[in-house]
Amino acid sequence: MSxxxxxxxxxxxxxxxxxxxxxxxxxxxxxxxxxxxxxxxLAVRGLNMGIEFEGGAVFNTPKTSVSVAKxxxxxxxxxxxxxxxxxxxxxxxxxxxxxxxxxxxxQVKAELANEFDMKADDINADLVGPSWGEQIxxxxxxxxxxxxVLVVIYLAIAFEWRMAVAALIALIHDITITVxxxxxxGFEVTPGTVIGLLTILGYSLYDTVVVFDSLKEQSKDLxxxxxxxxxxxxxxxxxxxxxxSINTTVVALLPVAGLLxxxxxxLGAGMLNDISLSLFVGLAAGAYSSIFIATPLVxxxxxxxxxxxxxxxxxxxxxxxxxxxxxxxEAPEPAGDDGRDDEPGDxxxxxxxxxxxxxxxxxxxxxxxxxxxxxxxxxxx
Amino acid sequence: xxxxxxxxxxxKKGRKQAAQGKPGRxxxxxxxxxxxxxxxxxxxxxxxxRLGIDLAGGTSITLEAKNEPGQKNxxxxxxxxxxxxxxxxxxxxxxxxxxxxxTQGDRNIIVNIPKGTNAKQAREQVGTTAQLYFRxxxxxxxxxxxxxxxxxxxxxxxxxxxxxxxSKDGDKPKGSDEPKEExxxxxxxPTTQGRSVTEALKADATPSSTTDAKDDPAKDKKDDGKKDxxxxxxGDPTAQLQEQFAKLDCTDKKARAKVKxxxxxxxxxxxxxxxxxxxxxxxxxxxxxxxxxxxxxxxxYDTQGAAGWKVTMNFSKTGTxxxxxxxxxxxxxxxxxxxxxxxxxxxxVSAPYVSQAxxxxxxxxxxSFSQDEAKDLANILxxxxxxxxxxxxxxxxxxxALGGEQLRAGMIAGAIGLALVIIYLVAYYRGLxxxxxxxxxxxxxxxxxxxxxxxxxxxxxxxxxxxxxxIVAIGITADSFIxxxxxxxxEVREGRTLRPAVERAWPRARRTILVSDFVSFLxxxxxxxxxxxxxxxxxxxxxxxxxxDVVVVFFFTKPLMTIxxxxxxxxxxGKWSGLDPKRLGAKPPLRRSRPSGPTVPVDSTTPKEx
Numbered sequence: 007m008s009x010x011x012x013x014x015x016x017x018x019x020x021x022x023x024x025x026x027x028x029x030x031x032x033x034x035x036x037x038x039x040x041x042x043x044x045x046x047x048l049a050v051r052g053l054n055m056g057i058e059f060e061g062g063a064v065f066n067t068p069k070t071s072v073s074v075a076k077x078x079x080x081x082x083x084x085x086x087x088x089x090x091x092x093x094x095x096x097x098x099x100x101x102x103x104x105x106x107x108x109x110x111x112x113q114v115k116a117e118l119a120n121e122f123d124m125k126a127d128d129i130n131a132d133l134v135g136p137s138w139g140e141q142i143x144x145x146x147x148x149x150x151x152x153x154x155v156l157v158v159i160y161l162a163i164a165f166e167w168r169m170a171v172a173a174l175i176a177l178i179h180d181i182t183i184t185v186x187x188x189x190x191x192g193f194e195v196t197p198g199t200v201i202g203l204l205t206i207l208g209y210s211l212y213d214t215v216v217v218f219d220s221l222k223e224q225s226k227d228l229x230x231x232x233x234x235x236x237x238x239x240x241x242x243x244x245x246x247x248x249x250x251s252i253n254t255t256v257v258a259l260l261p262v263a264g265l266l267x268x269x270x271x272x273l274g275a276g277m278l279n280d281i282s283l284s285l286f287v288g289l290a291a292g293a294y295s296s297i298f299i300a301t302p303l304v305x306x307x308x309x310x311x312x313x314x315x316x317x318x319x320x321x322x323x324x325x326x327x328x329x330x331x332x333x334x335x336e337a338p339e340p341a342g343d344d345g346r347d348d349e350p351g352d353x354x355x356x357x358x359x360x361x362x363x364x365x366x367x368x369x370x371x372x373x374x375x376x377x378x379x380x381x382x383x384x385x386x387x
Numbered sequence: 388x389x390x391x392x393x394x395x396x397x398x399k400k401g402r403k404q405a406a407q408g409k410p411g412r413x414x415x416x417x418x419x420x421x422x423x424x425x426x427x428x429x430x431x432x433x434x435x436x437r438l439g440i441d442l443a444g445g446t447s448i449t450l451e452a453k454n455e456p457g458q459k460n461x462x463x464x465x466x467x468x469x470x471x472x473x474x475x476x477x478x479x480x481x482x483x484x485x486x487x488x489x490t491q492g493d494r495n496i497i498v499n500i501p502k503g504t505n506a507k508q509a510r511e512q513v514g515t516t517a518q519l520y521f522r523x524x525x526x527x528x529x530x531x532x533x534x535x536x537x538x539x540x541x542x543x544x545x546x547x548x549x550x551x552x553x554s555k556d557g558d559k560p561k562g563s564d565e566p567k568e569e570x571x572x573x574x575x576x577p578t579t580q581g582r583s584v585t586e587a588l589k590a591d592a593t594p595s596s597t598t599d600a601k602d603d604p605a606k607d608k609k610d611d612g613k614k615d616x617x618x619x620x621x622g623d624p625t626a627q628l629q630e631q632f633a634k635l636d637c638t639d640k641k642a643r644a645k646v647k648x649x650x651x652x653x654x655x656x657x658x659x660x661x662x663x664x665x666x667x668x669x670x671x672x673x674x675x676x677x678x679x680x681x682x683x684x685x686x687x688y689d690t691q692g693a694a695g696w697k698v699t700m701n702f703s704k705t706g707t708x709x710x711x712x713x714x715x716x717x718x719x720x721x722x723x724x725x726x727x728x729x730x731x732x733x734x735x736v737s738a739p740y741v742s743q744a745x746x747x748x749x750x751x752x753x754x755s756f757s758q759d760e761a762k763d764l765a766n767i768l769x770x771x772x773x774x775x776x777x778x779x780x781x782x783x784x785x786x787x788a789l790g791g792e793q794l795r796a797g798m799i800a801g802a803i804g805l806a807l808v809i810i811y812l813v814a815y816y817r818g819l820x821x822x823x824x825x826x827x828x829x830x831x832x833x834x835x836x837x838x839x840x841x842x843x844x845x846x847x848x849x850x851x852x853x854x855x856x857x858i859v860a861i862g863i864t865a866d867s868f869i870x871x872x873x874x875x876x877x878e879v880r881e882g883r884t885l886r887p888a889v890e891r892a893w894p895r896a897r898r899t900i901l902v903s904d905f906v907s908f909l910x911x912x913x914x915x916x917x918x919x920x921x922x923x924x925x926x927x928x929x930x931x932x933x934x935x936d937v938v939v940v941f942f943f944t945k946p947l948m949t950i951x952x953x954x955x956x957x958x959x960x961g962k963w964s965g966l967d968p969k970r971l972g973a974k975p976p977l978r979r980s981r982p983s984g985p986t987v988p989v990d991s992t993t994p995k996e997x
Contacts, residue, residue: 058781066789068786068788068789111782127786128786128788129784129786130783130784130785130786130789131782131783131784132781132782132783132784133779133781133782133783134780134781134782135451135778135779135780135781137451137778137780138449138451138780138781141451141492141495141780141919142918142919142922145492145917145918145919145922146918146922148917148918149913149914149916149917149918149922152913152917153909153910153913153914156909156913157906157909157910160905160906160909164902197921197922198852198921200922201852201855201921201922201925204910204914204918204922204926205856205859205910205925205929207910208906208907208908208909208910208911208929209862209863209907211903211906211907211910212863212866212903212904212906212907213903215899215902215903215906216870216899216903219898219899219902219903220899223895246877247873249873250869250870250873253811253815253866253869253873254862254866254869254870256811257808257811257812257861257862257865257866257869258859258862258863258866259862260804260807260808260811260862261800261801261803261804261805261807261808261858261859261861261862262804262858262859262862263804263807264800264801264802264803264804264807264858265800265804265855265858265859267800267803268796268797268799268800268803278793278796278797278800278851278854278855281852281855281925282855285859
């Protein structure tokens with residue numbers, strides 16, 4: 007902890023940090039590249055839709071010694087359709103037969119049971135009509151759309167529209183990437199996948215919202231000071247919540263990893279596996295996007311505001327002036343505004359002793375040297 | 388931040404005092420709630436959550452409603468509920484007592500049949516729509532058997548005969564009564580569907596065997612609808628039917644269930660019907676009018692005559708013609724053969740007699756109905772008019788073995804997830820992790836008890852996606868603690884001592900937690916409302932756990948943190964408390980260790996921090 011905690015402290019104070027906003031173009035580029043790859047993958051390879059979307063039957067046998075080839079033959083004979091047989095980790099067979107309608111499947115099941123010498127009741131069957139998967143998917147899209155509208159409205163009210171837009175873009179980004187990974191790797195898409203995908207909605211935003219919350223806090227009264235531009239403050243909020251973001255992501259991924267491990271290793275395939283797989287991909291994308299995409303986007307949008315442009319101008323002018331005067335001039339600067347206005351931007355580092363933090367040119371570039379107690383802190387407690 | 392924070396914190400001063408006095412009480416409160424719920428759980432006798440089909444084993448059938456051709460907008464909640472009633476009645480009438488039928492989404496009906504019941508038979512019953520037919524009565528007799536009134540069935544409630552016009556007890560069935568042994572040749576019904584007849588008769592003759600109804604009932608119905616009414620049923624039902632009729636004991640629930648098996652609209656059948664005093668048994672001719680030809684049926688109060696409540700119905704064009712035919716034929720006959728039975732799913736719900744041919748397509752059934760009886764009958768007649776067919780969308784059969792295995796896998800996955808999270812929290816937050824772990828367990832306990840209690844109350848069933856939702860929720864719950872702890876640490880880094888840090892961190896952490904939980908809850912709520920199938924179970928758990936997260940953080944974690952902040956272990960910022968100011972790289976508390984004045988040179992503190 008000491009190392010991490012220390013790093014946390016330094017991130018928090020802005021002594022170390024990564025210039026997420028400044029290097030945003032790189033990350034935008036990477037994201038656009040990934041997104042394009044995902045879209046191309048989707049267009050070229052398409053999604054490997056599971057039986058649930060195509061209609062057909064999935065049978066799971068109990069433990070058996072029947073070989074895959076033999077099972078395949080038997081299944082094809084019984085159903086008259088192509089069968090896909092997998093042997094799962096625990097010596098059970100998973101037999102997928104596309105195109106069997108629900109009425110006929112009982113018969114197929116009986117024949118399989120007969121062939122494999124097991125009781126029909128022990129075979130698990132999942133029979134799906136072709137339009138069921140479609141209905142699930144349609145409903146999911148519908149849910150997605152409604153959720154997006156509501157969440158944009160909510161974020162626009164709770165924060166502001168720019169953040170809502172940025173969050174939405176980040177969300178679409180996450181979903182595109184997840185879907186793209188499915189297309190490229192060829193994982194099977196099942197209702198479980200859809201569930202996982204939909205959960206990402208909440209989670210991706212959850213993460214983004216926490217960063218935004220910190221950003222909103224730190225950028226309050228921003229225009230009243232002249233030391234930091236919006237982008238710098240944004241970058242600072244990312245850095246100061248970085249530890250939390252990492253912890254959140256790790257903590258969210260751990261149970262999902264447990265699910266994935268158990269779902270994949272223990273059951274071989276099925277709902278647990280499908281949900282956790284898409285969750286895993288989506289969560290990772292979500293954590294990435296809330297840091298690298300969403301907040302820099304907000305900064306970009308914000309910087310187009312006349313107010314912020316003016317601020318930037320002022321800040322830069324001031325810095326030039328300060329640079330001209332040399333290092334020595336740094337300290338007294340904020341005194342005039344009674345210590346109030348300059349604080350928000352610098353918030354993180356100050357707390358008890360809000361002090362005279364000199365014209366750092368952004369949190370990343372300069373260690374906070376003057377973490378002095380510019381003022382007795384007693385009155386704050 | 389500080390500026391704002393100070394603003395927030397200042398008014399809190401008053402509250403803070405109170406809050407510091409309160410945490411114990413809040414903790415006690417939530418513990419009482421937990422204990423009360425656990426108590427309720429044991430009192431209600433449900434100590435484990437109800438398990439869904441995929442965990443307990445059984446068969447789950449999803450039906451999708453389809454509009455009948457030519458009928459638009461027939462898929463609505465009223466019609467679906469009606470259909471649920473019918474299906475429920477039908478499935479549970481088979482002796483599948485635990486089956487559960489419910490609507491889902493705007494067009495689906497889910498039928499869950501637990502393991503150990505005859506799923507195949509149930510499936511056959513479920514897949515078809517309500518079968519309502521008008522059949523001429525060939526013979527009628529009060530059913531002998533136990534004198535006591537059988538338990539009334541829940542929704543087949545149109546139990547009433549059409550009033551007191553019936554005084555024909557003892558009307559012996561026509562035809563021979565002598566017991567015959569085995570399959571007589573299937574005769575007596577003029578029909579083109581030879582195969583069906585054989586099968587149906589077989590089913591009738593050996594009622595104990597499960598039916599082999601591979602035939603599509605819909606086809607039969609259609610045929611029936613199209614066909615001109617078959618020739619008047621002959622007055623001599625087959626001997627087999629006679630024998631069955633003689634043996635039939637309608638007071639026996641099983642017998643009643645058996646008699647409904649495998650009936651075909653085109654065959655004469657025996658059937659039971661409940662009246663005010665008990666059960667009647669019938670021999671009925673082939674269907675003359677399909678219930679679908681009923682356009683509308685209403686219970687009305689006859690204000691003109693003294694007839695009281697009656698049921699009016701009107702028929703479609705085809706129905707009008709068919710109904711005119713049958714009433715024309717029946718009107719001239721002797722009781723009970725001037726009656727037609729209104730047969731719903733094989734049970735006679737009413738057997739009014741006909742006094743004249745009704746050719747207008749409007750008919751009314753009168754008798755000494757009570758308001759409820761009239762409404763019930765009208766309802767049943769409307770069932771026939773239900774312009775929906777149902778298609779099997781998915782059928783999932785899970786053996787008990789696999790169900791158990793999936794449940795176990797879910798449990799293990801949950802345990803692993805929880806363990807990993809705990810390990811991580813301990814490694815990172817050390818002493819603070821104790822608070823997080825306690826909160827996680829309170830959260831888990833609340834989730835468990837609430838899920839268990841929701842089983843009997845709203846029929847919540849824990850299925851595999853719901854288990855997944857709960858596991859994923861571990862992350863969301865733990866994150867709230869992380870947000871709070873990080874805030875506290877930030878405050879400690881500012882040089883505050885723990886108690887003020889805990890109080891100052893709270894308002895900000897609280898806001899973040901609320902905002903982010905709201906987003907998560909919004910996602911769950913939208914998904915729950917909009918989606919169907921397994922997605923819904925998942926969304927429900929996620930929403931529930933998100934709510935509980937807020938409850939736990941507010942009423943457990945925060946008060947516990949406040950109390951713990953007073954303990955020496957945490958307050959002193961020991962190495963293992965997770966709040967060691969030095970390790971957090973805090974500026975040393977100003978008043979204590981650094982006497983230096985406010986004008987300290989700029990760089991003085993940096994090296995230490997780095």
